[in-house]
Amino acid sequence: MPATYQTRVSPAWVDYNGHLRDAFYLLIFSHATDALMDQLGLDEAGRARTGHTLYTLECHLNFLAEVKEGEAVEVRTQLLAHDRKRLHIHHSLHCPGEDISLAQSEQMLMNIDTATGRSAVFDTAVAQRVQQLADAQRDWPAPEYVQRLIGMPPAK
Amino acid sequence: MPATYQTRVSPAWVDYNGHLRDAFYLLIFSHATDALMDQLGLDEAGRARTGHTLYTLECHLNFLAEVKEGEAVEVRTQLLAHDRKRLHIHHSLHCPGEDISLAQSEQMLMNIDTATGRSAVFDTAVAQRVQQLADAQRDWPAPEYVQRLIGMPPAK
Numbered sequence: 001m002p003a004t005y006q007t008r009v010s011p012a013w014v015d016y017n018g019h020l021r022d023a024f025y026l027l028i029f030s031h032a033t034d035a036l037m038d039q040l041g042l043d044e045a046g047r048a049r050t051g052h053t054l055y056t057l058e059c060h061l062n063f064l065a066e067v068k069e070g071e072a073v074e075v076r077t078q079l080l081a082h083d084r085k086r087l088h089i090h091h092s093l094h095c096p097g098e099d100i101s102l103a104q105s106e107q108m109l110m111n112i113d114t115a116t117g118r119s120a121v122f123d124t125a126v127a128q129r130v131q132q133l134a135d136a137q138r139d140w141p142a143p144e145y146v147q148r149l150i151g152m153p154p155a156k
Numbered sequence: 157m158p159a160t161y162q163t164r165v166s167p168a169w170v171d172y173n174g175h176l177r178d179a180f181y182l183l184i185f186s187h188a189t190d191a192l193m194d195q196l197g198l199d200e201a202g203r204a205r206t207g208h209t210l211y212t213l214e215c216h217l218n219f220l221a222e223v224k225e226g227e228a229v230e231v232r233t234q235l236l237a238h239d240r241k242r243l244h245i246h247h248s249l250h251c252p253g254e255d256i257s258l259a260q261s262e263q264m265l266m267n268i269d270t271a272t273g274r275s276a277v278f279d280t281a282v283a284q285r286v287q288q289l290a291d292a293q294r295d296w297p298a299p300e301y302v303q304r305l306i307g308m309p310p311a312k
Contacts, residue, residue: 016200017270022212023186027179044172056178058306060216066273081308088308108306114173117222147305150214150264152237152244 001140003074004039005032006096011069020067025103026059029091032075033109036089040129050123052111054087059107062145065100072096078140079133084121085111087130090143104145157296159230160195161188162252167225176223181259182215185247188231189265192245196285206279208267210243215263218301221256228252234296235289240277241267243286246299260301 005028013024037043037054047053067073074096081088086108093103113120122130161184169180193199193210203209223229230252237244242264249259269276278286 016203017209021183021186022215023179023183026182026217027177030177030179053173056219058216058218058304059178060214060306061182062214063212083308086308088306106306147307148214149303149305150216150244150262151303152239152242 001076004077005035006074007031009067009069009071009073014069018069022063025063025093026061026105028073028075028093029105032077032091036077041126050126051113051115052120052123053114054109055112057108057110059105060148061103061105062148063103065102067102073102078143079137080146082130082134085119090146092143104143106146157232160233161191162230163187165223165225165227165229170225174225178219181219181249182217182261184229184249185231185261188233188247192233197282206282207269207271208276208279209270210265211268213264213266215261216304217259217261218304219259221258223258229258234299235293236302238286238290241275246302248299260299262302
């Protein structure tokens, strides 16, 4: 899977332990979503042309490993499903080129008409790119951390 | 419900729309978790004394309303369940004193021995405060956004 977004862990993103704070895993995924929007024609020029943007409605995060200040990381993004207004996606965080996932996030994104603040059907050109992305990923396996409920493990 | 944490939306937290970016909702909740740790005796002095801290293992976020730069907000926190090592909590974001929720997050936190990086049973004094918090909240109703799966709505 190609990387959607690459960065290095900023000193501003670590907590008192020197580890990436939970919210900044999501910031890295948020930047990956921006990169996905660029790919789909919803970059700044595309947002101006269509009057549309994407909002995150809901997300789930699994923190699987500590990440330290200065580490290089990359995000890989999979389109799980889509309809005329929504993208159901999955991001996975990795050291560059490595298989082991450091964190995963399942997300639901909604196409929004910025003039009204309401949901809107994807612009035709954007919808074509969404379909192309779905077609290109048709045979990708399902990611590991999806459709999870948060709860206590059974008592032993 | 009393506020766990209060802040104002920083200019650094808004995106190109002037709205609070998804990751910074989680940063506000993350600061509320820090405040909860203070309440439980896991502030800086308590972390030094016990050698323990809390890690976020998993979280779910629902983004319910836009929040703009400069707005005052507060987080209210509910302990949903706990065992000897884990806290299952829920944060809700509000304008100060208002009922309407702007965002909610269900989270699982694990007590970690910082020397080994492994899970550990809560320190006795911390466990007592956890139990006091659970007792004080015994009659609180369940929050609205918990135990959610992310998925496409049924086709119409």
